[in-house]
Amino acid sequence: MRMDDLSLAELENRCQQGGLRVTANLREILEALITRPDHPDVDSLHERLWARGRRVSLATVYRNLGHLVAAGVVAEQHFGPGKARYEVATPHDHLIDISTGKIIEFCEPRLNALEEKIAAQMGYRVVRRRLELYAVPLDERS
Template identity: 45%
Template sequence: MSETDTPMVDDLEHELRAEGVRITRQRVAILSALANSSDHPSAEEVLERSRKQDSSVSLATVYRTLSILEGRGTILRNEFDGTGARFELANKPHHDHLIDVDTGDVIEFISPRIEELQAEIARELGYDIVHHRLELYGKVRNRD
């Protein structure tokens, strides 16, 4: 199975077709780049990765494709301080982010303790949480 012939690429193609978008070689390269991303790429990084498969991919096609997928809720746009828009597939379980302020690296983490504390705080204030996003910004500690 090639990296463009995966269930995730098929799912992403389905989302584009549902919007009446034609599936071109360029779009398949973009979808493959997204489906095979383990990080949170920017549009420019999606472009760079897509061009490894098809050198004719344009930044405009990347932006249009990302916009359609975001509008359908298939991908999430993250706006981390100072890093610009970064994208990730929306099919992951809920998680939070730690952003390295020196490198811009984004580390995903899951903490049941944090989830419980947030729910407790909301309850004490008379609310139920319907959505939240937690972003921590940090620097690697010196390991002296």
């Protein structure tokens, strides 16, 4: 399932399944993450909430993100040095343009199948995966 296929109701359901109570603040954080899926850090997310008229403290944003990450609804990402970034947890990978810092999400089912095949050949089952490709545009000579 791609992130743009998710509805707020589906995310609220995931929260409830993860044992979270869906508060107004938590709902606002989820809305902010799905309306602009750009991997914000905590400060950017806090600013976004304030711009939407939601007066929540930075501590509240940190606390709610911690609960969402622990429940598996939101993923915390670290793309190199710097602040942690957050996104709705969906099966996908990332290509990071190292010249601009742009983060591009992609989903390639053949990669998933290959990873599962390799793990099975070695006597394992994949329970979690993460792939980040750090790249430069083809027209950029480095």
